[in-house]
Amino acid sequence: MEATAVKKYTYKDFVSDQEVRWCPGCDDYVILNSMQKALPEMGVEKENVVFVSGIGCSSRFPYYMNTYGVHSIHGRAPGIATGVKLANPDLSVWIITGDGDATAIGGNHFIHVLRRNINLNIVLFNNEIYGLTKGQFSPTSVVGQKTKSSPYGNTQPPFSPGELALGANARFYARIGGNNPKAMTQIFIEAHRFKGTSLIEVLQNCVIFNDGCFTDVTDKEVKDDKQIYLEHGKPMIFGKNAEKGLVLRGLKLEVVTIGENGITEKDILVHDAKEKDPTLHQMLIRLAYPIATGIVRAFDDVTLEEREDELTKKIKAGSKYKKTDDLFFSGETYEVK
Amino acid sequence: MSIESIKPAPKELEGVVIRFVGDSGDGMQLTGTQFTDTSAMFGNDVSTFPNYPAEIRAPQGSLYGVSGFQVHIGSVEVSTPGDSVDLLVAMNPAGLKTNLYALKKGHTVIVDKDAFTKKNLEKAFYETNPLEDGSLDGYHVIEVDMSTLTKEALKDVDGLDNKTITRSKNMFSLGMVYWMYHRSTEHTIDFFNKKFKSKPELIEANTKVLNAGYYYAETLELISNSYTISPAKMVPGTYRIIMGNTATAWGLLAASEKSGLELFLGSYPITPATDILHELVKHKHFGVKAFQAEDEIAGICSAIGASFAGDLAITTTSGPGLALKGEALGLAMMIELPLVVINVQRGGPSTGLPTKTEQSDLLQAMYGRNGESPVVVIAASTPADCFNYAYEAARLALEHMTPVILLTDGYIANGSAPWKIQSVADMPEIKNRKVTKFTENWHPYKRDAKTLAREWAVPGTSGFEHRVGGLEKDSVTGNVSYVPENHETMTHTRAEKIRLVQNNIPNLKVEFAQQGDLLVVGWGGTYGTLHSAVKQITEEEGFNNIGFVHFNYINPMPKNTEEIFAKFKKIIVCELNSGQFAFILKANFGKFDFQQINKVQGLPFSNDELIQKFKQLL
Structure with a gap:
């Protein structure tokens, strides 16, 4: 692509002419607005942005973005996005998915897109429920949860999208509350800048079928005490008065209070998102108190398209085949007169 | 083509069918391929069919470990690998047992007598030795101590281990068959020189054994007659022997070059389609992007994504894989993107008969999707015309903005035949429907009046930002629409669009x-x-x-x-x-x-x- 200055966009440039049809009060509005605010900051031309979604409430997202978009089929957005990106690596490609779409029906594609490390971004709207089909439990619903398909309580234990992702060798993982547009906007920008597959899990409230599923950690009154917002290179401190921190005791992360028992800020772990070894990142993802938000992991690695591109260039340079004729008429041919 | 009836003439034949059979490790595929290439270069028309065991490494000498290669050569047009066999070359008892049924009564079977040991006979469930018990009466049996003669021929060659010596006995049989049909050994010796460039001892060994077989046949009184098959009358030109799956892959390469679009393949391994993937991954020098996906669904979905982004997109599979791809194929039909889906049919249903041929996916190709979702369906008919129909599938997909299913099958995909090489310059034009300059009132589902094909606006093109998806579209704006009359209009439009492809295909010829x-x-x-x-x-x-x-x-x-x-x-x-x-x-x-x-x-x-x-x- 030519190195020309990117047009100056505003939020409105990314708003499509379609009426947004999510339920009033849904966190999806927050995610949509945050994305529309983040895009002008990314320095990417509107025509070079593609949103690909699967099926579910979240997957209506592409219709509301004034960019290229595909609203595809259930769970398959990673496959389609992979094809888009491999066909044209200059595009900024975004997968929009939910907990059912990504971790149930599309679980296989989800782990493999992360494994390959293609330079694209995944926004996973996790509301721990199926919304569009009107309220069945999902792979992230908790045991005992009463839903339309588990009237006596869910008996299937959940898994955590973050743990699953790191198990699949994800290089970038961030988590953010669905009611935190400011941080979310910043994370979207960082995800765009990160070279490789970025996964952003949004803890998204479903006002109809799972209302309050994250309120104990995301509500304004409790969020500073219940969440730790991780930033690379900064100490892992949280709390209303920044009085609490994380230390490593044996194989466990432990919450300590600065100033008590001789603990000073120097004793607190410093967040290294860029570390290759995911052990500590996994521990942070698993932590129940406080819930880790922000960019947990951002390990810089070679992307699939870089590997492909390098190989293609090398083979092209060393090959005697420039046109198909060179191939078709090569080797064992013979003349009939 | 002459229309004379065949009169039995011992020395001049119109055609002959030869089957080479032996253990998986006996090199029967190589033997057969060499005989095929040599005959083609001599000017015969040829048609071949390999028959591999389904097992990866079947136990030596077992009935299910038999590997075979059948070749039909002719001085007149040859259009099949042949039914019954004129000459059977059996390198072991298991090969004889599983293939004798195909040999015509009174015709010749050459066996490696050394391989008819007690152990091998037991493995082939022969209670008595068929070479001794009269069960081959009525056939012309040529017993040759092939293993012994091979060892003898190689006694002065240094640097060969026992395994190498044993493995070159297939060249002894090839040498014999070359003499019987007046073929030169030259092509095969050239082949050794290229293949074993860095191993001169192998060039020497294989050449010696090949020649030993050739001279053995010449001096052997058992072979009383030798046969000639004159060159066939074929259209002049440059030819090569090609396998159906290779021809399919090459047709796609040609379509990519002609259309100026990069080729993208999204695929998942499945018998008998995998060789198309194997072939296309080699061609990075043409910029081919071949992506081995995590499953059949991701294979087609990545191709849909690549098509959305402007590549000539392909997915390859066989019956069970097409079933998995059904939903995504419906999406490609709904969002009206060009996509080539190749189904190399095998025996079904379910896992069925993976290595056998059948034409039982036709109705799946036609109707195997939810809703009314018509796509173009075409089928190749010979190993060589897989090239043309793969090209044609790409042409129709691009010109009509539709998925096209190309049906081939295990028989033509693994069979090989002469292909009169076609230069891309001589292939029909391929017009694609990409748009570049934005005009007011453009809509993604704006259609060409004659074909009803929509335009192809690919990401990166300014002004055309639009959304497509599997939900029903308004017939004008392309926005999501649940209006009942609109759905009916769109259903009819999608059907009519496929019907109109009729204007872009040739008439039938009787x-x-x-x-x-x-x-x-x-x-x-x-x-x-x-x-x-x-x-x-x-x-x-x-x-x-x-x-x-x-x-x-x-x-x-x-x-x-x-x-x-x-x-x-x-x-x-x-x-x-x-x-x-x-x-x-x-x-x-x-x-x-x-x-x-x-x-x-x-x-x-x-x-x-x-x-x-x-x-x-x-």
Whole structure:
């Protein structure tokens, strides 16, 4: 692509002419607005942005973005996005998915897109429920949860999208509350800048079928005490008065209070998102108190398209085949007169 | 082509069918391929079919570990690998046991006598040695101590281990067959020189054994006659022997170059389609992007994504894989993107007979999706024309903005035949529908009046930012619409769009009688067997009232289909399933009576069974 200055966009440039049809009060509005605010900051031309979604409430997202978009089929957005990106690596490609779409029906594609490390971004709207089909439990619903398909309580234990992702060798993982547009906007920008597959899990409230599923950690009154917002290179401190921190005791992360028992800020772990070894990142993802938000992991690695591109260039340079004729008429041919 | 009847002439033959069989490790594929290439270069028409064991490394000497290669060479047109065999080369008892049924009575079988040990006989479940118990009476048996003679030929070559010596005995048999059919060893010796460039001892060993076999046959009194097969009358040009799957891959390469679009393949390994993936991954020098996905669904989905982004996108599979791809194929149809789906059919249902051939995915290709979701369906008919139909699938997909399913099958995909090499310069134009300059009131579902194909606006093109998806679209704006009348309009539009492809495909041509009593109808990979049966009954048995028409375009069918059916009193539809094409014909051309010949054994038709049935109808 030519190195020309990117047009100056505003939020409105990314708003499509379609009426947004999510339920009033849904966190999806927050995610949509945050994305529309983040895009002008990314320095990417509107025509070079593609949103690909699967099926579910979240997957209506592409219709509301004034960019290229595909609203595809259930769970398959990673496959389609992979094809888009491999066909044209200059595009900024975004997968929009939910907990059912990504971790149930599309679980296989989800782990493999992360494994390959293609330079694209995944926004996973996790509301721990199926919304569009009107309220069945999902792979992230908790045991005992009463839903339309588990009237006596869910008996299937959940898994955590973050743990699953790191198990699949994800290089970038961030988590953010669905009611935190400011941080979310910043994370979207960082995800765009990160070279490789970025996964952003949004803890998204479903006002109809799972209302309050994250309120104990995301509500304004409790969020500073219940969440730790991780930033690379900064100490892992949280709390209303920044009085609490994380230390490593044996194989466990432990919450300590600065100033008590001789603990000073120097004793607190410093967040290294860029570390290759995911052990500590996994521990942070698993932590129940406080819930880790922000960019947990951002390990810089070679992307699939870089590997492909390098190989293609090398083979092209060393090959005697420039046109198909060179191939078709090569080797064992013979003349009939 | 001469129309003389075959008169038994011991030295001049029109055609001969040879089958090489042995253990998996005996190198039968190489032996067969070498004989094929040499014969093709001599000017014969050829057709081959390999038969590998399904097991990866079957136990040595076992019945299910037998590997075979059949080649049919001719001085006249050859259109099938042949039914029964004129010469059988059996390198071990298991090979003899599993293949003797195919040898014509009174014809020759060459065996490696050294391999008929007690142990090998037991493994082949022979209670007595067939070379001694009279069970081969009625055949011309040539027993050769091939292993011993091979060792003897190599006694002065240094640096060979026992394994290498044993493994070169296949060249002894090849040398014998070369002498029998007056073929030169030159091509094969050239092959050794190239293949073993860095291992001169192997060049020497293989050449010695090949020559030893050749001279052995020459001096052997057991072979009383040698046969010649004159060059066939073929269209002049440059040829090569090509396998169906390779031809398919190359047709796609040609379409990519002609259209100026980069080629993207999204695929998942499945027998017998995987060789297309194997071939295309080699061609990074043409910029081919071949992506091995995590499953069949991701294979087609990545191709849909690549198509959305502007590549010539392909996915390859076989029956069970097409079932998995069904939902995504519906999406591609709904968002009207160009996409080539190749189904190398195998025996079904379910896992079925992976290594056998069948034509039983036709109805799946036609209707195997939810809702009313028509796509173009075409079928290749020979190993060599897989090239043309792969190219054609790409052309139709791009010009009509639609998925196209190309059906081939295990028989033509693994078979090989001469291909008159086609330069991309001589291939038909491919126009794609990409748009670059934005105009007001553009909508993604704006259609060409003649074809109803929409335009292709790819990401990166300014002004055309738009959204597509699997939900029903408004017929004008392309926005999501649940309006009942609109859904009906769009359903009809999608069907009509496929019907209009009729204007962009050639008419059917009838072979042999142009009108008369019986029309033989076939489609896809049965062309060779049907053609040779109708040819034989016409040219050798004097019937002049049988016509033959073969369909490569199935949805839509060519415009003159009905006109052709009307010229014959009876119509017989022949296919390797229980009557799927006949079902479609009955639905579309109800005024005709379609009779059927069907076979569902995982095997191609045989010439004799076809001729017998045609005669019953006359």
